[in-house]
Amino acid sequence: MPHEHPASPTSTTTASPAPASPALASAVLGMTADQYADACIAAGTHGARPLALERYANLFRRGIIDSPHLPVTLPPIVRTHTSESPEGTVLKFTQSVPVTVDGTRAPRPTTLASAPGEIGSGLGLPVLQPSITSLETESVLIPMVGRKQMRSYTLCLSSQVGCAMGCGFCQTAQMGLVRSLTAAEIISQYFAAAHLVTRPDPAATIANIVFMGMGEPLDNYDQVLQAVRVLTDRRGPSLAMNKITISTVGRLDGIARLAEQVRHEGWHRLSLAISLNAPNDAVRSQIMPINRAMPMADLRRAMTDWPFYCGKHLCIEYVLIPGINDAPHHAEQLAAYYKGDDYDGPAELDGHPIPRYAGPQLRGLINIIPYNPRHNSPWLAPTEEAAEAFMDRLKARTVYCKRRRTKGRDTMAACGQLGNPEVTRKAVAASLR
Numbered sequence: 001m002p003h004e005h006p007a008s009p010t011s012t013t014t015a016s017p018a019p020a021s022p023a024l025a026s027a028v029l030g031m032t033a034d035q036y037a038d039a040c041i042a043a044g045t046h047g048a049r050p051l052a053l054e055r056y057a058n059l060f061r062r063g064i065i066d067s068p069h070l071p072v073t074l075p076p077i078v079r080t081h082t083s084e085s086p087e088g089t090v091l092k093f094t095q096s097v098p099v100t101v102d103g104t105r106a107p108r109p110t111t112l113a114s115a116p117g118e119i120g121s122g123l124g125l126p127v128l129q130p131s132i133t134s135l136e137t138e139s140v141l142i143p144m145v146g147r148k149q150m151r152s153y154t155l156c157l158s159s160q161v162g163c164a165m166g167c168g169f170c171q172t173a174q175m176g177l178v179r180s181l182t183a184a185e186i187i188s189q190y191f192a193a194a195h196l197v198t199r200p201d202p203a204a205t206i207a208n209i210v211f212m213g214m215g216e217p218l219d220n221y222d223q224v225l226q227a228v229r230v231l232t233d234r235r236g237p238s239l240a241m242n243k244i245t246i247s248t249v250g251r252l253d254g255i256a257r258l259a260e261q262v263r264h265e266g267w268h269r270l271s272l273a274i275s276l277n278a279p280n281d282a283v284r285s286q287i288m289p290i291n292r293a294m295p296m297a298d299l300r301r302a303m304t305d306w307p308f309y310c311g312k313h314l315c316i317e318y319v320l321i322p323g324i325n326d327a328p329h330h331a332e333q334l335a336a337y338y339k340g341d342d343y344d345g346p347a348e349l350d351g352h353p354i355p356r357y358a359g360p361q362l363r364g365l366i367n368i369i370p371y372n373p374r375h376n377s378p379w380l381a382p383t384e385e386a387a388e389a390f391m392d393r394l395k396a397r398t399v400y401c402k403r404r405r406t407k408g409r410d411t412m413a414a415c416g417q418l419g420n421p422e423v424t425r426k427a428v429a430a431s432l433r
């Protein structure tokens, strides 16, 4: 953990201001540089604006968290797990966060979040169980080997503890929504990955951020967007907007709101991933409850309406689950959904109709993700042959698709496997009786 050196610019230039307030110490990670400087000036205790900006830069660039003028309160790292993959060591880490947003034990809630609500409705919902004294965020550093053998990490962040969306294949769904994370708690995961955990490959930097950990990011819209503002702040983490991906279950209201944001200068290159996972409404409604309210035709329209800038495309995720969505006719239906008017396949296959969709081909990459079994999963992982056969059928219809390599499955760090099985909505409900 880096500490402020006595001769550092921060210590030499901040001799006069008074120490930071505890409130600012826990909130600063969720602030942009300008917001932090404004807060310092408003408080009148932290020196002039240039000094505040310098402290902020030192925090994110050098990982200094014990400056007397900007001490930072971070959720402690409570566990790390590693597992090997062909591209390097996967590292999952968990941080302890309070049961409620403000750290106090709130009065007993009268409702539990059990279904998709309004955007952002998850923030601040206190769901308590007497025996649960803290919650955990989960984050994963995934090693990548790029062109010219360049090594880097993709950091998978959680936006909530648990999730209300109820996807049948997902471990996090088994928890239900416990609560949404604040922007500061989201950035704390980045900060820990960048400065606090020992990365298995110290030479590899964090090149990409994906909101694909616990939670539905668009259910915590305002805090996730604020986290993106911080991550891309050039006086802070300074990550490029096109290195950040928000992944959604397909919340149409959230996608429309995000599309408006992406039209703003500076946001054009934000990446969007859609968790599709099914070739037709019957299958999707079976494994993803949101599809009953927001069916695939509407989702397709949202995808074709998405504002594309700078040659970007969508990432369309398809978790391949044996016996659920991996049959030959499923691949044909998925190709028809993807290609729209350009689909040139059969009208039916193996007795199953292949529905037609009016409209342009989707501008996206279909990312085939072999299912990673959750705890007590009714399904196994697909075989290599099944995954390849599904891919081959898509390619035969000239669908742009790739296969995601499985990483972290044995430590429950892979896609769809995050979450603490002991902090479930069921356990919480029992504690409220």
Ligand code: SF4
Residues within 6 Å of the ligand: 163, 164, 165, 166, 167, 170, 171, 172, 173, 213, 214, 215, 216, 248, 249, 275, 416
């Ligand atoms: S897949 Fe994503 S949206 Fe669905 S339950 Fe899991 S975390 Fe929530």
